[in-house]
Structure formats: C-alpha cells, structure tokens
Amino acid sequence: xxxxxxxxxxxxxxxxxxxxxxxxxxxxxxxxxxxxxxxxxxxxxxxxxxxxxxxxxxxxxxxxxxxxxxxxxxxxxxxxxxxxxxxxxxxxxxxxxxxxxxxxxxxxxxxxxxxxxxxxxxxxxxxxxxxxxxxxxxxxxxxxxxxxxxxxxxxxxxxxxxxxxxxxxxxxxxxxxxxxxxxxxxxxxxxxxxxxxxxxxxxxxxxxxxxxxxxxxxxxxxxxxxxxxxxxxxxxxxxxxxxxxxxxxxxxxxxxxxxxxxxxxxxxxxxxxxxxxxxxxxxxxxxxxxx
Ligand code: SPD
Numbered sequence: 646x647x648x649x650x651x652x653x654x655x656x657x658x659x660x661x662x663x664x665x666x667x668x669x670x671x672x673x674x675x676x677x678x679x680x681x682x683x684x685x686x687x688x689x690x691x692x693x694x695x696x697x698x699x700x701x702x703x704x705x706x707x708x709x710x711x712x713x714x715x716x717x718x719x720x721x722x723x724x725x726x727x728x729x730x731x732x733x734x735x736x737x738x739x740x741x742x743x744x745x746x747x748x749x750x751x752x753x754x755x756x757x758x759x760x761x762x763x764x765x766x767x768x769x770x771x772x773x774x775x776x777x778x779x780x781x782x783x784x785x786x787x788x789x790x791x792x793x794x795x796x797x798x799x800x801x802x803x804x805x806x807x808x809x810x811x812x813x814x815x816x817x818x819x820x821x822x823x824x825x826x827x828x829x830x831x832x833x834x835x836x837x838x839x840x841x842x843x844x845x846x847x848x849x850x851x852x853x854x855x856x857x858x859x860x861x862x863x864x865x866x867x868x869x870x871x872x873x874x875x876x877x878x879x880x881x882x883x884x885x886x887x888x889x890x891x892x893x894x895x896x897x898x899x900x901x902x903x904x905x906x907x908x909x910x911x912x913x914x915x916x917x918x919x920x921x922x923x924x925x926x927x928x929x930x931x932x933x934x935x936x
Contacts, residue, residue, distance in 0.1 A: 654687055658701050658809070659845065659875050666702075666875065668692065674769050679761035681813045686769045692873060694770055696737055698762070698808055705873050706772060709739050711908040713773075713806075715869040715917065716881055717743035718909045720802050720837045721750070722899045723890045727801045728752065731829070733789035734814065734839075735806030736762035738774035744804070745779050746905055747898075753782045754800075758813055760786035790816045793825040800830055805838035810849065818849065823856040827886070835885035840866065843924040844876040854928045857884035865890060865933045866924075867917035869908070883918075891915055891933050 656666045669690040676685045685697040693706030704712065717740055721727050728751045732740050736757035744750050755777075757763055763784065766774040777784060785792060789805075803826050807814035816822060817838070826836050841849050850866060857864035861884035868880035883890060896911040903910070918933045925932075 654689070654695070654697070656697075656700065656702050656875075662845070664875070666873075668695070668702075668873070675765060677761055677765060679759050681759045681761075684759075684762055684765055686765060695873075696762075696766065696770060699812055701808060701812070702873050703808060704737055704739060704773070706770070708871050708873055709737075709773065710906075711869050712871045712874075712879060713739035713743050714906055714909040715867070715913075716740055716804055716806055716837055716839065718899065718902075718906070719867060719881070719883065719890060719914055719917065720804065720835055721747050722896075722914065723885070723888050723894055724801055724833075724835060725888070725893070725895075729800050729802075729831075730754070731756065731793075731796075731800045731803045733793070733803065733805045733807065733817065734758075735804070737766045737770055738763070738776045740804055740806040741779075741782055742773055742776035745776055745781065746902060750781060753779070754785065755782060756785045756787055756789045756792045758786065758788055788816075790819075790822050790825065793822070793829045796829045798829070798831055801834050803830060803834070803836045805836070807839045809841070818853060820856045820859075823853075823860055823884070827860050827884075830886060833887040835863075835883070835888055836861075837881045837883050840880050840882040842874065842876040842878050843868065843880055843921065844878065847924060847927055850880065850882075850924065851928050853882045854930060857882050858930065860884070862886055863889050863933075864930055865918055866920065866928060866930060868920075869917065889933065890918065 810818040863885040865883035
C-alpha cells in the first residue's frame with residue numbers, strides 16, 4: 646500500500662506487548678536509508694512535522710519542547726557554571742537548541758553518529774535544527790561511545806539524547822558507557838540521559854539507575870510528559886559527581902529564562918524527581934526531594 650493511500654503512520658515499537666500508536670499523516674516529506682537506519686520525516690495532521698528513525702517516533706514539532714527542555718534545563722540549571730557541554734545523539738538539534746539558551750554555555754559539542762539525520766533535519770525541521778549554526782556548536786559525526794573515551798576530564802555536562810536500546814544507540818545503555826561518561830566529566834560534572842518510561846520499561850530504568858548509583862555520588866531519575874512517546878511519558882537518568890539537583894538548585898537563572906520556555910518551570914524542576922511508588926520502590930534511589 647502506498648504511503649499516500651495509507652494516510653496513517655503506525656509505530657509498532659511496542660507491538661510485542663500488544664500496543665501500537667497511530668498518527669494521521671498528510672504526507673511523507675522524505676525517506677532515506679542511511680548507513681545506520683531508515684530516516685523518515687512526515688507531515689502529520691495533528692502534530693506538525695515528525696522525525697522517525699527505524700519506525701520509531703523521535704520527535705514531533707508539537708510536543709518536542711517538553712522532552713528537549715527537560716533533558717537540557719534540569720542539568721544546566723543544577724550546575725553553577727555549565728561552560729563545556731557534550732550532547733551525544735540529538736541529531737535533530739532540539740537538545741542543543743535548549744542548551745544554547747544558557748549564556749554560561751561557551752562550547753557545545755554534539756556527537757551524532759548519523760550525519761544524514763542532521764542533514765535531513767536541517768532541511769525539514771528548522772525549528773530544532775537551526776541551532777547547528779550557532780558558533781558555539783561543533784558537530785562530530787562519530788560513534789558517541791568512542792568519542793567519549795578520548796576526552797577525559799573535559800565536560801561540565803553530558804546529555805545523552807538517544808533513541809531506544811534496540812537501535813544503533815544500544816551501546817549507550819551499557820555500564821561501560823556510564824564509566825566512560827564519568828571519566829569524560831570534570832570533577833564536578835553531571836549527566837542526564839534518555840531513560841525510557843516507568844510504565845513500560847522498569848527493567849531498563851532499574852539497570853541504568855543501578856549504574857548511576859554505583860559510579861556517581863548523586864544518582865537520580867526524573868521524568869517529563871511527551872504524548873507521542875510510548876505511554877505518554879519519558880524519563881531521564883540523572884547522575885552527578887557533586888551537585889544535587891534540588892539542594893544546589895538556585896531558581897534565579899531559571900526564572901530569568903521563563904519567557905523563552907514552554908514546559909520547564911522551577912516547580913517542575915523539583916516535581917520531576919517525585920516518582921510514583923511502584924518505580925521509586927523498584928529502583929531504590931535515595932529520595933532527592935525533601936533531602
Ligand atoms: N521511544 C523514543 C525515544 C526517543 C528519545 N529521543 C528522541 C530524540 C529527540 N531529540
């Protein structure tokens with residue numbers, strides 16, 4: 646059946662668990678098979694343009710802000726001086742767009758394995774990808790895991806804006822990668838990494854927060870709401886060598902940025918670490934709120 650007559654995009658990522666997700670589309674804007682994956686950009690009826698990698702929704706113009714704001718601003722507002730930032734993945738540009746709002750960010754490296762994702766997002770998703778033109782940004786089209794090993798003690802913050810662990814991103818969910826991130830950070834550095842939905846992926850979250858507990862002084866998990874992701878929510882593993890996301894949080898910088906943001910607020914910064922009992926009891930982290 647041609648895409649024109651089909652008129653619906655169906656994400657079957659969760660089909661083995663008896664769930665799929667369908668979105669009405671107006672058109673397929675572009676499809677390209679890169680060295681790594683199938684890249685598709687759709688024009689959807691309800692959510693604007695949408696980036697899909699190997700059949701999995703990465704972002705839509707309509708709700709990408711809640712994912713990108715929360716992966717970037719929670720760590721950026723926790724660190725008192727986030728000058729050197731590394732983003733792994735994130736080839737659509739949404740995460741670096743948010744990092745670049747911070748005047749403290751002097752150098753922003755982005756390591757995206759698939760240069761064709763960047764190329765097509767620059768062409769079709771300018772509200773996210775325009776950030777690649779900022780002079781503070783350097784793009785590396787390399788394997789993020791290898792990139793990290795060559796840069797000990799370099800970064801204040803590392804953000805891992807990856808796809809799911811079934812993709813070229815699987816290596817980004819390994820313990821070795823968490824150790825390598827720790828080594829690539831400065832002595833007071835911290836990380837936030839895409840870490841799935843507590844409704845659907847408790848096993849992944851338990852494993853990844855286990856690495857954070859083992860290798861970092863301040864481990865945590867926080868989440869946001871993204872209607873076009875499986876179960877409508879997605880979380881992040883937070884791990885820090887020194888700074889505490891609540892105790893060291895000073896809301897002044899965040900308040901000054903409020904007019905630019907759609908989702909992130911100082912209240913949400915704190916509330917995002919408050920977890921439902923079933924996942925709190927499963928991952929057994931020290932509570933970060935009311936410490
Ligand atoms: N299940 C999809 C999770 C995708 C998370 N990363 C998306 C990349 C957006 N910059």
